[in-house]
Amino acid sequence: MSIMRYISYSILICFVCTQLHAQKMDWQEVEPGIWKATVGKPEQYNLLTASGVSPYHNGLMKLEQSKFPLLKSEITAKIIDGKTYLKFPLDKTEQLFGFGLNFKSVNQRGKILELHVDHYNGTDNGRTHAPTPFYVSSKGYGIFINSARYLKVYAGASVQRDSKNPPEVQDRNTDPNWNPHPYSDGVEILVPAEGVEIYVIGGPTPMNAVQRFNLFNGGGCLPPRWGLGFTQRMERLTNAAEVFKEAADFEQRGYPLDFIGLEPGWQSKSYPNTFEWDKKRFPEPAKMVADLLKKNIRINLWINPYVSPDAPFYKKLLPYTASHTVWAGVVPDINTDSGKNILFTALNKNKVDIGISGYKIDEVDGGDGYLWPDLATFPSQTSAEQMRQTYGVLMQRYTTELYQQKNLRTYGLVRGSNAGGVSFPYVIYNDYYNHQDFITALINSGFAGVLWTPEVRASNSPEEWVRRFQSNVFSPMAMINAWASGTKPWTFPEVAPIIKEFALLRMQMMPYWYSEFAKYHFEGIPPFRAMNLENGFQNITPIQEKKNDNLEENPYAKAMVKEIKDQYMAGENLLVAPMFTGQKSRTVILPKGKWFDFYTGKYVGDGEVITTNPGLDKIPVYVKDGGIIPMMKPLLHAPKPDEKVDIEFRYYGSKPATYQYYDDDGETYNYEKGDFSIRTVKISKVKGKCVGSITNAEKGKPNTTKKITYKMMTL
Incomplete structure (x- = not known):
């Protein structure tokens, strides 16, 4: 056989195999502007079944009508060796946002990611606290993959041989503009299952796509008013007397305080946990909670779900736990009715039923070295991988239900979430403590259907303390987390007046924050979000920056476009531009339209780049014309x-x-x-x-x- 005939024969075989595995997709509009297609045999357990939420239909009905935003023929699916291969079209100028709670970058085009619940370790590779399988296009549509599996994503980072829009072939020897990352005309996603549900979410704007996604997942949470106040988390082994002293100190010094967080030491044993009050440190928990509630101060309790053999319900729970332990504690299978009821009865008894306001749910995010391995088994037959992707969502769901039964709202913290968690009243946090990356995460939270707090812990200087605190005030939860350091708002006396001013500003702005969270719930508009969702910003010329062009150190160097990842919209009318330690000035990119200084009302610019020198006592904040x-x-x-x-x-x-x-x-x-x-x-x-x-x-x-x-x- 000649070489040409052999090549032609091979291509023909590949084509036939591809056609044999290709899946026909029947798109059905399941909610206004949202279309669903089923590929193969989707697993019964997915992100939506884990969350148990229903679309907020009334909110979706009020959005502008949208047509199917893509050519259906350009969306392809194949099933090969028990895996589902998806491809979605991508134009040359299209930008992509989302794919979960990322900390380093906002534009995800060109990324290769494995969407995997995990604690964040400093690299945007898909392993993060909320790896939501949803992305938004700058063209004004979204894609949501309803799978509780680890998804491999090539976000415009792969080139198929038979691409309809192949990249230009370049010669690196002679072409100074040679690109190590050729143009890709598709977003490809590998789902390790024999089928999956796909949702195409219409616009016509990127904001509309985000709104539809949030409303499809029940609408954003509406916290209680006290949740938007100020919280102080105390040292790990604090006691009741110290809690009362903390509350008294805040009041005496004139600092606002709405709820106090107790860390692991409230329990008799932790890592693994008994979920029982330590009688020496907290001899009368019900009285303590009641006395604090009279002062309008609430208590939030730290937990992780891993149960000690000394817990009073351990033996009863044991048949409904995973094959592997975490910190020598058993892992409740809360996808079994018995496992769920035993654990959440413990979280209710002598806690919620005595007035505890909420929980901080730790360590449901990951860390392969301490969480259950992927080869663990669970009585419910839910795979370890699926449990990893959804355990944080399940914990949010069932703790929220404890409060719904009492007709009282809660507002807490969680380390892991995913799609379906939009409506649950929880804010994500972590132990990765980089101020700049915290702000990028706050921006990306608006694409991931989650809330994120750039919490304040310890600081190395008064300046760092102020800068962290200022941006924390303009976030979903204003919080000092002093579990290890014992830090107080007045720890640095020389800047205490500035801290106090901003803590009180948080309280002054409560009517604004509350109204903006109502829009999150009823309209799906994220209260904190990226600049490119703001009208008048999309056509702003980006700033150019140059990566390391030393070919010995970086052989694939090329010019990059600087992302806008250090300023964000806070509610309908505010633009926030945080300052970081060491900065005396910074640039701010204003959308088109007139903008004014939040503090003075003075005009600052219109669709331009400005430089501001606010001093230590201010964080740059601007209000749009008519705000x-x-x-x-x-x-x-x-x-x-x-x-x-x-x-x-x-x-x-x-x-x-x-x-x-x-x-x-x-x-x-x-x-x-x-x-x-x-x-x-x-x-x-x-x-x-x-x-x-x-x-x-x-x-x-x-x-x-x-x-x-x-x-x-x-x-």
Whole structure:
């Protein structure tokens, strides 16, 4: 056989094999702007079944209509050797965002990732606390793969031989623009299963795609008001007397405090855990909780789910645990009814039922050296891999249910999550302590359907302490985590006044944060998100930066486009640009439209790059033209459900403005039954004066506002 005939024959065989394995996809619109296709035989256990959530249909109905955003013929699927091969089209100018909670980069095009629940170790490789298999295109659509497996993703990083849009062949010897990463016309995803559910999510804008994803997963969480206040986590082996002293110190010094976190030492034994109060450190937990609640201060308890042989329910639980242990503690199979009921009964008894406000769920994220291995088995027949991908979601789901049964909202912390966790009232944290990367993670959280806190722990200098604290105030949870250091807000006396000012600012802004979280729940808009989701930012010219071009050190050097990963949108109207240790000034890229200084109301620019020198006592924050920020007096604790407060609506710029101000009782789930109010605020500048109005509070609906005033910030 000639060489040419052999090659032709081989190509023919490959083509025939490909056609034999190709899967036909029937796309059905399952919610407005969301289409589903089933490939092969999807596994019954997936991310949506683990979370148990239902789409928020009413919210989806209110979004702008969307057509199927891709050519259906360009979405392909094959099943070979028990694995599903997916490919989605990708244009040359398209940018990709998402694929989970990444810490180093925002634009994920060109990345190779394995989406795998794990603690973050400093590299964006897919191993992270929330490896959500959802991505958003700059063209205004999203793709969601509903699989609880470790997915391998080639995000425009692979080139098929028979590509319809092949890259240009370049000669490195003669072409100075030779690219080590040729253009790829597809996003390819390998699912280690014989089938999968695929969802295409329409726009028409990237923000709309994000909204649809969040609403499809139940809508964002709506924390209790106290959850948006200030929290202090205490040292590991603290006791009841020290808890009361902590609360007294905050009050005496005039620092706000809404809830105190107790770390592992609240238990009689930890690593593994008994889930029982240590009687020496906490002899009367119910009385302690009740006394603190009278002061409007709540308690949050640290746990991980690994059970000690000394736990009172250990023997009863043992038949419903995994084959392998973690820190010599058994792993409850909470996909069995018995395992779930035993564990969560323990988390309720003498904890939730005495008024504990919530949990910090640690170490459900990963670390191959200490979590159960992939060869572990579980009584429910859920694979170890699937349990790894969903254990954090399951823990959020069932702890949330404990509070739903009491009709009280909770707000806690968790180390691992995934798709389906959008509606659960938990914020992700970790032990990786890089301030700049914390801000990038905050930006990416808006694409991953999770919340993230750039928590403050210890600092090496007063400057670092201030800079970390300032950005923490503009995040989903304002928290000092002093479990190891014992750090207090006033630890650095020379900057304590600055810290106090920003802690009180957090409380002043509670009406704004609360209204923005309502939009997260009802409209799917992330309260903290990337700049490229903001109108007027998409066409901003990016800054160019040069990577190491020493060919001995970096043989694949090429010019790169700098990402915008150090500034973000906070709610509808605020742009936040954190300062980092050692910085005296920084540049800020403003979207098109006029922007004004948050503190003074002064005009700062319009669709341009500005340089700011704020000094140590300020974090750069800007308000869009016509921005309205509802504020209240800086209370030391969140208002009680029946407490009315004065609201001041601050108005920036000169553009006539409208704002949707949200109100409910701040603590219960009654809002799910329609027991809330959304009042329309209108403000305009007339002959140099501020003219404002607000619709009347609906009779029988919550109304926690007392006196209302309007303040024109831009003179």
